Each structure stands twice: as C-alpha cells, then as structure tokens.
Amino acid sequence: MTSLVIAEHDNASIKGATLNTVTAALACGGDVHVLVAGANAGAAAAQAAQIAGVTKVIHADGAQFAHGLAENLAAQVLALAGAYSHILFPATAGGKNVAPRVAAKLDVAQISDITKVESADTFERPIYAGNAMAIVQSADATKVLTVRTTGFDAAAATGGSAAVETVGAAADSGKSSFVGSEIAKNDRPDLTAAKIVVSGGRALGSAEKFNEVMTPLADKLGAAIGASRAAVDAGYAANDLQVGQTGKIVAPQLYIAAGISGAIQHLAGMKDSKVIVAINKDPEAPIFSVADYGLEADLFTAVPELVAAL
Amino acid sequence: MKVLVAVKRVVDYNVKVRVKSDNTGVDIANVKMSMNPFDEIAIEEAVRLKEKGVATEVIAVSCGVAQCQETLRTAMAIGADRAILVQTDVELQPLAVAKLLKALMDKEQPGLVILGKQAIDDDCNQTGQMLAALADLPQGAFASKVEVDGQTLKVTREVDGGLETLAMSLPAVVTADLRLNEPRYVTLPNIMKAKKKQLDTLTPADLGVDVAPRLKTLKVSEPPKRGAGIKVPDVATLVDKLRNEAKVI
Numbered sequence: 001m002t003s004l005v006i007a008e009h010d011n012a013s014i015k016g017a018t019l020n021t022v023t024a025a026l027a028c029g030g031d032v033h034v035l036v037a038g039a040n041a042g043a044a045a046a047q048a049a050q051i052a053g054v055t056k057v058i059h060a061d062g063a064q065f066a067h068g069l070a071e072n073l074a075a076q077v078l079a080l081a082g083a084y085s086h087i088l089f090p091a092t093a094g095g096k097n098v099a100p101r102v103a104a105k106l107d108v109a110q111i112s113d114i115t116k117v118e119s120a121d122t123f124e125r126p127i128y129a130g131n132a133m134a135i136v137q138s139a140d141a142t143k144v145l146t147v148r149t150t151g152f153d154a155a156a157a158t159g160g161s162a163a164v165e166t167v168g169a170a171a172d173s174g175k176s177s178f179v180g181s182e183i184a185k186n187d188r189p190d191l192t193a194a195k196i197v198v199s200g201g202r203a204l205g206s207a208e209k210f211n212e213v214m215t216p217l218a219d220k221l222g223a224a225i226g227a228s229r230a231a232v233d234a235g236y237a238a239n240d241l242q243v244g245q246t247g248k249i250v251a252p253q254l255y256i257a258a259g260i261s262g263a264i265q266h267l268a269g270m271k272d273s274k275v276i277v278a279i280n281k282d283p284e285a286p287i288f289s290v291a292d293y294g295l296e297a298d299l300f301t302a303v304p305e306l307v308a309a310l
Numbered sequence: 311m312k313v314l315v316a317v318k319r320v321v322d323y324n325v326k327v328r329v330k331s332d333n334t335g336v337d338i339a340n341v342k343m344s345m346n347p348f349d350e351i352a353i354e355e356a357v358r359l360k361e362k363g364v365a366t367e368v369i370a371v372s373c374g375v376a377q378c379q380e381t382l383r384t385a386m387a388i389g390a391d392r393a394i395l396v397q398t399d400v401e402l403q404p405l406a407v408a409k410l411l412k413a414l415m416d417k418e419q420p421g422l423v424i425l426g427k428q429a430i431d432d433d434c435n436q437t438g439q440m441l442a443a444l445a446d447l448p449q450g451a452f453a454s455k456v457e458v459d460g461q462t463l464k465v466t467r468e469v470d471g472g473l474e475t476l477a478m479s480l481p482a483v484v485t486a487d488l489r490l491n492e493p494r495y496v497t498l499p500n501i502m503k504a505k506k507k508q509l510d511t512l513t514p515a516d517l518g519v520d521v522a523p524r525l526k527t528l529k530v531s532e533p534p535k536r537g538a539g540i541k542v543p544d545v546a547t548l549v550d551k552l553r554n555e556a557k558v559i
Contacts, residue, residue: 067474070439070449093469097451100404100439109405109524112434122528127432128327132336135529175448176478179464183472192470196558221559229488239454239489240472246348246428246488254558264326271536275556277548292539292556295548305545310559 001030115151203259262287348426357389
C-alpha cells in the first residue's frame with residue numbers, strides 16, 4: 001500500500017498545504033511518495049525530498065506544467081496512478097481543480113475535503129458547510145482524496161531524505177493554455193497558512209474604510225487579512241480574501257472578526273480557529289456564540305484602540 | 311451553439327440542517343428545497359450568452375427525484391429553453407451525475423456545459439471537473455468571467471491569491487463561482503411561461519449509465535460544538551486576555 005501526494009508548489013519551493021497532505025497520507029498507512037510536476041521545478045523536488053516521512057519524490061518536468069493546467073497535471077498523475085492505493089491532493093483551488101479529473105478517469109469516487117483518516121478506506125469529511133460531519137467508506141480500488149489542510153498538522157519540512165526519481169513528462173493536452181494572471185502581491189502571510197487572521201465585515205462600510213481600519217491591525221500582528229462574504233460582495237475586499245464555506249477555510253491560532261455578524265457560511269470557514277475574538281456592536285450577533293472573547297463595541301473606535309494597545 | 315446547464319435541487323441555503331437522531335444523515339423531511347445557488351449563477355450565465363447571441367439554445371438538466379422538476383421549472387423561468395430530468399430515487403454521487411451528463415452530451419452535442427462549482431449540501435466540488443475528464447474536454451473551473459470568441463473560450467478563474475485567465479477550445483466545461491454574475495429575479499410572467507416549456511424525463515437506464523453509489527456513508531454526526539466564551543468590557547481587558555490567558559499574541 002503506497003500513497004501519492006500531489007505537491008502544491010511554485011517550482012522554486014513547496015507550499016505549506018503539501019505538508020498537511022503528507023500527514024494525511026501517512027495516516028492512510030504504507031509509504032508516501034510525492035509528485036512534483038512543474039517547469040524547472042528541481043528546487044521544489046529537492047525540497048519535497050526533505051519532508052519527514054516521504055520515501056520517494058517523483059519529479060516530472062516540462063513547460064506544460066508551468067501553470068498547473070488541470071488537463072496536463074491530471075494526465076501526469078494518471079500515468080503514475082497504477083502503482084498507488086491512495087492519491088491525495090491538498091484541498092486548495094489547485095487540488096480541487098485536478099483531483100476530480102483524476103478520479104473520473106480512474107472510474108473511482110473522490111472524497112473531498114477529508115478532515116480525518118479513520119482507516120485506509122474510511123474518512124471523515126464535513127457536509128452542509130460543516131453543520132454535519134460524515135464518515136464515508138470507499139469500496140474503490142484507488143482512493144482519490146482532497147485534504148482539508150486545517151484538519152491535519154503539517155509534516156516537518158526537513159529531516160527526510162527521500163530519493164528523487166525523474167520521470168518522463170506527460171504530453172501537453174493542447175486543449176487549454178494559460179493567458180495571464182492577476183495575483184495580489186503583498187508581504188502578508190498566506191490567508192490559509194497564517195498564524196493570525198484579522199477579518200472585516202460589511203460594517204466597515206467601504207473599501208477605503210476596510211483598508212484604513214483593518215490594515216494597521218494586520219500590520220501590527222503580522223496577520224493575514226480576511227473578509228466576510230458580505231464585505232466581498234459589497235466590493236470592500238478582494239474575492240480571494242473571502243473566508244467561509246465557499247471561500248477559504250482557515251484555522252489560525254487567533255482569528256479576529258471585526259464587524260462580522262457570523263452567518264453560518266462564514267462560521268464554516270473559521271470555527272476551527274484556536275482562539276476567536278469578535279468585535280461587534282450588536283450584542284445579538286451570532287458571531288458571539290463561537291467567540292472566546294467578545295467585545296461589544298463600535299469597531300471604528302475599538303480596532304484603532306486595539307492597534308494602539310498592542 | 312447549444313449550452314447545457316446542470317442544476318441540483320438542494321436544501322435551501324437559509325435552512326439550518328439538523329442531524330437525524332439515529333446518525334444516518336441529516337433530516338430533510340419538510341425542509342424547504344431550492345436550486346443550488348451556484349447552479350442559479352450557471353443558468354444565468356447561459357441565458358446571458360443566449361441574450362448576447364452567442365448561444366442558440368439553453369438546456370437545463372437535473373438528475374434526481376421527481377421533485378427536481380420544480381428546480382427545472384425555475385431554470386426555465388430564468389430563461390432556459392427546455393429541460394431534461396434524469397429521474398431516479400437512487401442517491402446520486404458526483405461520478406454518477408458526471409456519467410449521466412456525459413451521456414446527455416453525446417445526445418445533445420452542446421458547445422458548452424456550465425455547472426455550479428459546488429453543491430451546498432454535499433460540498434463536493436467534483437461534478438464539472440469529472441464531466442470534463444469523461445468527455446475529454448478542457449475545463450474552466452471556478453469561473454468569474456466567461457468570454458466566447460468564435461471557437462475559443464476565455465475563462466477567468468478564481469485561484470488562491472487572485473485570478474488567472476485560460477484560453478481553451480470549444481466544446482468545454484465551465485463551473486461557476488460566486489461572482490460570475492448576479493442571477494436575475496424570476497418574474498411571475500416568466501414563471502407562467504416556464505410551465506409551458508418542454509420538460510423531458512429519462513431514466514439512468516435509458517442513458518445506459520450505472521448510478522450505483524460508490525461511497526457508503528457510515529455515520530453522520532453533529533460537529534463538535536464550540537462553546538461561547540466570555541464578553542470583555544474593553545480593549546485593555548481583551549489585550550490582557552490574549553496575552554496572558556490565551557497566550558496567542
């Protein structure tokens with residue numbers, strides 16, 4: 001029994017979500033191999049070989065993998081799939097894009113967003129925005145899984161010494177091509193990996209106020225910035241900052257929610273945070289029912305006060 | 311170009327579901343059902359493509375119990391021209407739905423298939439990508455913008471950290487993210503008109519698809535409850551608690 005983890009990387013280095021996925025793969029039992037498919041991704045492959053618990057790294061290189069196109073990455077995974085009992089992807093935008101393609105081609109079910117490995121064929125996953133937890137068992141020969149990274153600790157990034165094997169790259173499908181991207185550049189930690197997340201809601205009132213109030217707090221704490229769906233819908237914050245059922249799932253050490261009422265779909269994205277602070281002037285806001293520390297106050301005075309006190 | 315859109319009947323997004331006391335599932339008896347919100351966005355996008363003259367016909371498809379007809383009528387009230395129900399009482403999992411949709415694609419030969427990116431009941435986020443794989447087509451998952459230019463489709467996708475744009479050949483499969491569009495409100499005259507539109511019913515057997523579930527749900531339970539903590543009177547107390555009690559800053 002051997003598991004294959006599909007690494008998330010930027011060719012130069014391995015992304016954090018890969019480490020949590022390795023932990024889930026180890027829990028499935030047996031050896032753990034990691035696939036690094038990229039363009040000039042030797043450095044990422046070398047880094048993957050250092051991950052504790054990994055016994056082999058498979059490196060496939062080619063320009064067709066430069067932008068993680070689903071068609072090409074799935075073809076590479078399928079070329080290797082025969083040797084594996086479990087194929088695991090992190091449940092990131094990239095993993096969710098590719099994993100079902102692999103499962104369908106193998107004619108097996110995919111199990112999305114697993115939060116626990118009960119046994120080699122049985123897994124726990126949230127349904128209904130985390131309002132219920134299901135234990136599901138797969139009878140398929142190959143288990144294709146996406147791993148909710150907040151459900152598993154990160155494997156140690158160093159300490160391993162896996163061999164790196166280079167394999168031939170699957171050909172370009174020619175079906176789709178990369179045109180361009182707009183990736184927001186900033187020095188903040190990644191939302192899903194940050195130790196502290198500060199999120200703003202609709203109460204901020206405008207994009208200007210959102211920046212003016214939330215940015216100093218994030219700067220002071222070295223935190224990532226998140227937002228409620230209402231704030232994103234209103235245009236106060238970028239789409240990829242949305243925390244919730246259909247946005248990012250976060251579980252930082254500290255989550256500060258300012259002016260967020262706490263709709264079910266938002267709670268689904270942050271309720272596994274270690275410590276939750278809610279700042280809201282409505283004493284009845286549902287967010288207080290999950291907050292460790294609730295401060296009933298106007299965020300426009302409380303947040304600057306908090307920045308000054310830190 | 312025909313556009314095929316898949317819609318799913320799910321528990322309304324406003325309903326707070328309860329786990330059944332015997333832990334076999336969630337209680338959906340007498341609960342309000344609606345069209346999956348992402349599928350509403352998918353239908354809206356298809357109808358807009360028709361209004362722009364890009365699409366010639368919009369076909370809504372749903373797979374599931376007889377009541378999915380209501381969901382299809384809603385799709386036709388938004389503007390789909392006709393509908394197909396693949397009716398079965400078997401619990402349908404994403405792979406089975408993808409196979410049913412693939413069989414319908416072979417029949418209808420659409421130039422584009424649009425689905426919601428995820429259903430809000432099982433939260434799987436699989437069917438569109440699976441359909442693309444089974445049909446050997448390119449995919450534009452989590453789309454926030456779709457432009458058709460002749461035989462090429464440009465899809466802007468929501469990815470971690472921002473947006474990315476892909477170009478792909480048609481036919482293709484697109485899954486709709488939240489901000490692809492804002493679905494219109496259905497009007498009473500359109501609801502009346504939808505009642506007269508064509509709705510065909512098929513069975514999985516008619517399409518030659520085995521829909522038996524591959525995954526067995528052993529148990530469904532309530533998630534661990536997170537208790538409410540305390541209210542703090544002021545910012546100074548909050549900072550003190552975070553420093554000395556929770557020790558997170």
